[in-house]
Amino acid sequence: MKAYELSILFHPDLEMNLDPALTKVKKLIETSGGKILKEEPEGKKRLNYQIAGNDYALYYYFDVELPADAIDKISGTLTITDEVIRFLLVKADPRRAKYLASKAEESKEEAKEAKEAKETKESKEA
Numbered sequence: 348m349k350a351y352e353l354s355i356l357f358h359p360d361l362e363m364n365l366d367p368a369l370t371k372v373k374k375l376i377e378t379s380g381g382k383i384l385k386e387e388p389e390g391k392k393r394l395n396y397q398i399a400g401n402d403y404a405l406y407y408y409f410d411v412e413l414p415a416d417a418i419d420k421i422s423g424t425l426t427i428t429d430e431v432i433r434f435l436l437v438k439a440d441p442r443r444a445k446y447l448a449s450k451a452e453e454s455k456e457e458a459k460e461a462k463e464a465k466e467t468k469e470s471k472e473a
Contacts, residue, residue, distance in 0.1 A: 379417035
C-alpha cells in the first residue's frame, strides 16, 4: 500500500451536518482496503471561482494508505457523489512527510526546553 493525500470539497449546505458525508467517504476508503492515517477539517472557505453554482465549500483533508486497485474505485465513486463538489487524490510526497516529522520533532524539543527553563526559573524564585 502507498501513501496518498485526499482533499475533498464538500457542498456548503452540509456545514451543519457533515457527519453522514464524512462517514460515507471513510467507509468508501475502508471498504476499498485503505487506511486513514490522518484527517483534518480545514473549514468553510470561499472559492476563487464558482463550482457547480457554489461560492463556498467545506474543505477536508485526509492522509490515507491505499492499495493500487482502490484508486479508480474511490475516484469513480467520489465523482458521482452528490455531497462532493471536487476532490483531489494524489500520491504523497515522501519529502513532505520527512519535513513535517522534523518540524514536529523541533517543536517538541522547543516545548521541552521552554518547560525546563520555566522550572529552573521557578526553582530560583523559591
